[in-house]
Amino acid sequence: MAQKKGGSRVSEDTEERHILQAILLADSFAQKFRPITLERPKVLLPLVNIPMIDYSLAWLESAGVEEVFVFCCAHSKQVITYLENSQWFNIPKFNVTTIESHDSVSAGDALRLIYDRNVIRGDFVLISGDTVSNMSLTQALLEHKERRKKDSNAVMTMVVKKSKPSSLTHQTRLGNDELFMAIDPNTQQLLYYEDKADLLKGTLSLDKTLLADNPAVFLHNDKQDCYIDICSPEVLSLFTDNFDYQHLRRHFVKGLLLDDIMGYKIFTHEIHSSYAARVDNFRSYDTISKDIMQRWTYPLVPDVQFSGNCPTKLERQGMYKASDIRQSRSAQIGPFTLVGNGTTIGDHSKISNSVIGEGCTIGSNVTIEGSYIWSNVTIQDGCQIRHSIVCDGVVIKSGAVLEPGVILSFKVIIGEQYVVPAYSKVSLLPQPTKQDSDEELEYADNSSVENQSLSTMLDLPNGEVTSKPSESSEVGVSGVGYIWSVCEGGHEEEWRHSIAPISAEKLIELKNAAQADLDLLTQDAGVLPTSGELKPDSEIANSEDADTEDFRDDSFEKEVEATFLRAVHESVEQDHVILELNSLRLSYNVLFSDCAGAIFYSVMKLATETPFTTNSELYRTTVSVITKWGGLLKHYLQTIDEEIEVIMKFEEICLESIKEFAPLFAQVLHLLYDKDILSEDAIISWASEKEGADESDKIFLKQSETFIQWLKEAPEEDD
Incomplete structure (x- = not known):
């Protein structure tokens, strides 16, 4: 452990002169990333090819924190060695100190030990080492x-x-x-x-x-x-x-x-x-990776150097490529995909919405979709990989298939033509025969792995620990690895926490179950809940439309944006775009208004991609974009209510995501009316609904007063 100079506590009147400190917990005290975390600590797992802890430290440094105490427990030697060899120990006015423990089994134990060290001198930031924020x-x-x-x-x-x-x-x-x-x-x-x-x-x-x-x-x-706390x-x-x-x-x-x-x-x-989020499970790992690729976390993005990483080059459609890759001319790399240094991609292979690590060898006719391939992975010809995580050193032999939700831990070998079932977890380490408590504690040095003979384990140079099982038919001919069985009660967690999209069959099952629960509740119609009980917001709304809207996920909007950008860059015909968007709408089970809102956001974001220095320049670009793509938006505006939803979406965009449009709200609203995308009735109805709102919610209504007054008076003048 790197020791710090001691110091006495100071009086409250000098508290303001204290440097800002942070405590970073480099142990998750959980098993949600097993079997991977039996061999490597979670904070060192790659997130878009960069260890998670680097995102946390980069944010703390940029946010003005000057002293960070990194608490290490499970695999502490790996974490300490990594930090000592990184840039984080050499940044001026950013002091990183490691605190090591071998018997802490919870965050509470960690904070008690830090209290005993007497190193915190004032208010501090508390985060875990799997936090991404800007x-x-x-x-x-x-x-x-x-x-x-x-x-x-x-x-x-x-x-x-x-x-x-x-x-x-x-x-x-x-x-x-x-x-x-x-x-x-x-x-x-x-x-x-x-x-x-x-x-x-x-x-x-x-x-x-x-x-x-x-x-x-x-x-x-x-x-x-967001699991970011400011503490006294x-x-x-x-x-x-x-x-x-x-x-x-x-x-x-x-x-x-x-x-x-x-x-x-x-x-x-x-x-x-x-942006702020924590990688808590495999689904959040997938979601946050996509957010990074789509630049919601800027400046913590793949083409910006922030942790000693080798930045990749950002190309069209959100593709990131390292300088040293070998790609066959017939290979296709789709949108929102990153390919790391030293990777080779063979003939007619297709990769989309995925992250490929360094030093990977990908054969011919390979399909990779929505997956995370870490470093030094070998994928032979004809393999299909969808919505899976493949760790360092894995070999996937010819014709093998990874169904959605598969996790392959370090150095696993999948045999030829073998189909790994959905949600399977495969490791060189056998599955522990006894599960820990509901806290899912992960003890240091793998002490919770029972019936694992030390003689079957090998310490590798990089600090990983692996076993040497014989060739096993569990993962095909010449395959090596153990398929972990699903623990009792674990089937629910498979689809909830997996990186695989929730299947249509599961959605139907959940919808039927929800309807059955609702029917059961309404059998006692007229009975009020007992005092002190409040129904959740979704039930207060008590309508099918509200239920469907609650289900809409941010990922739907991102999928629409990716589809729209591909259509723009590849000059896809509008009819084909509508077919793709309809498919997305059905798979996510959302309304036309949700589709319209997502398309409108994508259109407005496209308008900002052309450089501008004045509001006039931005408006001219917006006119051009809406003129070209207004028909696509209009296709999903079949009622006045849907048009009103788009206006409300525009308000949200101006306030939160693309604030550059805020001063142009009234002009763009007029433009949408002129292009017959929004009707007079929809705009006046929106204005009427806003009349009773708080003053803070009437910003854009006031900006549009002249235009709305003109709309109201225009029919009279025509008469």
């Missing part, structure tokens, strides 16, 4: 410090972001369970937190005192916990005083919310245009 900490820190001055019990600020869950799966686009938060809308104080709600009963139970003691309470199921030093002492605090959310946050004696408070800070 947010600024300035405003969140300012809010936290201002609250602390007024109320010393305000010990934590949690960063949250809007994210709608699916009404069918009750999970977010990151694969996490639907999260319910009760927040005071005036102070942003967190009053209730539940990420394991029992939704079968159709209700949530809230303490009556929560409603009685607070003049206003907003219950949200549309917030994403008291947080560490609270963990030390309460040894039953193990899990950060399940124990600490819920414990403080229920403790009405000490009076400690937690607040939230919501981000809008910035």
